[in-house]
Amino acid sequence: MEVTFTQALDLLKRGHVVAIPTETVYGLAASLEHPHAIEEIYRLKKRPSNNPLIIHIHDIHQISQFCDGLPPLFNELAINFWPGPLSLVIPIKMDKIPSTARAGLPTAAFRIPSHPITREIIRQSTPLVMPSANLSGRPSATHASHLREDFGVSLPYLDGGVCDKGVESTILVYKDSQWQLGRLGAIPLSKLENLLGYSIKQLGDMSKPLCPGQHYRHYSPKAVLKMTKKIPNTTEGVILGFSDRVYPMRAIYLSHSQNGDEAAHQLYAALRQLDAENIEEAWIDGNFPTDGLWETVYERLIRACLKPHSIQGH
Ligand code: TXA
Ligand code: MG
Numbered sequence: 001m002e003v004t005f006t007q008a009l010d011l012l013k014r015g016h017v018v019a020i021p022t023e024t025v026y027g028l029a030a031s032l033e034h035p036h037a038i039e040e041i042y043r044l045k046k047r048p049s050n051n052p053l054i055i056h057i058h059d060i061h062q063i064s065q066f067c068d069g070l071p072p073l074f075n076e077l078a079i080n081f082w083p084g085p086l087s088l089v090i091p092i093k094m095d096k097i098p099s100t101a102r103a104g105l106p107t108a109a110f111r112i113p114s115h116p117i118t119r120e121i122i123r124q125s126t127p128l129v130m131p132s133a134n135l136s137g138r139p140s141a142t143h144a145s146h147l148r149e150d151f152g153v154s155l156p157y158l159d160g161g162v163c164d165k166g167v168e169s170t171i172l173v174y175k176d177s178q179w180q181l182g183r184l185g186a187i188p189l190s191k192l193e194n195l196l197g198y199s200i201k202q203l204g205d206m207s208k209p210l211c212p213g214q215h216y217r218h219y220s221p222k223a224v225l226k227m228t229k230k231i232p233n234t235t236e237g238v239i240l241g242f243s244d245r246v247y248p249m250r251a252i253y254l255s256h257s258q259n260g261d262e263a264a265h266q267l268y269a270a271l272r273q274l275d276a277e278n279i280e281e282a283w284i285d286g287n288f289p290t291d292g293l294w295e296t297v298y299e300r301l302i303r304a305c306l307k308p309h310s311i312q313g314h
Pocket of ligand 1: 022024025026027028051052053054085087089102105107108109113130131132133167168169170171173182183
């Protein structure tokens with residue numbers, strides 16, 4: 001059910017879960033001060049309880065209440081990329097953050113979103129925990145209509161239009177005296193490396209991921225997807241492709257083949273369109289660049305291609 005800004009604020013303050021827009025994807029928000037609402041998020045999303053949430057704050061000064069000290073270059077990262085799509089995982093004072101929000105870990109992820117509505121809600125209420133507002137394993141929601149697809153009409157949501165970035169925040173984790181990559185996202189790694197002055201290592205691998213969320217199949221429509229660089233010569237089926245190319249079969253376009261920002265922006269809506277049309281199998285045109293946000297788009301598409309549960313349990 002669509003709610004106004006004032007209603008969303010009031011519901012959050014009273015301990016309810018509300019879906020709200022951010023510049024990356026829609027988030028399923030609960031107040032950090034309402035542990036029952038945080039539990040409700042896990043129930044609604046069908047999210048495994050060992051997968052912690054990101055804490056969204058309004059102002060960098062709020063960080064000091066949660067942590068004893070900050071890792072090197074934290075301030076530089078925050079000053080350059082906040083408000084914006086960067087989440088930073090750091091050690092915390094455990095008694096300051098409900099265990100449910102951080103899946104019992106001694107660390108937590110923080111970010112200041114740049115969406116003006118979200119920031120204003122946080123400013124007028126409390127820090128909010130917000131996973132992406134999709135059922136666990138499904139593509140994230142970038143339009144208000146995606147919220148209704150996953151949660152039906154009873155979930156209160158604030159419609160902020162189409163999310164600008166279209167993919168989630170980049171996550172950096174401070175570990176072993178370095179910032180390491182927890183998840184590719186809406187800020188290209190090269191921009192972060194320029195600031196840090198070193199190349200960012202991947203935290204863990206697929207079999208031993210650093211971010212618990214990376215254990216699970218993700219971003220997946222129901223269709224079986226196959227990425228290929230050699231486009232099959234058939235008129236049958238559907239391909240996720242690029243608007244400046246001609247394909248023998250019907251195409252659902254992500255973007256122009258040189259525009260990684262647009263591909264990221266359209267990605268989840270395109271994956272969800274496959275479900276809306278009950279498509280069971282689709283090709284993905286794998287001929288696209290590797291720089292900038294293309295790296296994130298590639299990673300999300302590869303995960304969307306994985307068979308159910310092929311990551312989980314490793
Ligand atoms: O753009 C975004 O980040 C969106 C919007 C709503 O802000 N949120 C989002 O949240 O993508 P979620 O819950 O879908 O993904 C959060 C990721 C998960 O993979 C989780 O494992 C990781 O952050 N994470 C959270 N806390 C962590 C921690 N303490 N250590 C390692 N990973 C953590
Ligand atoms: Mg998510």
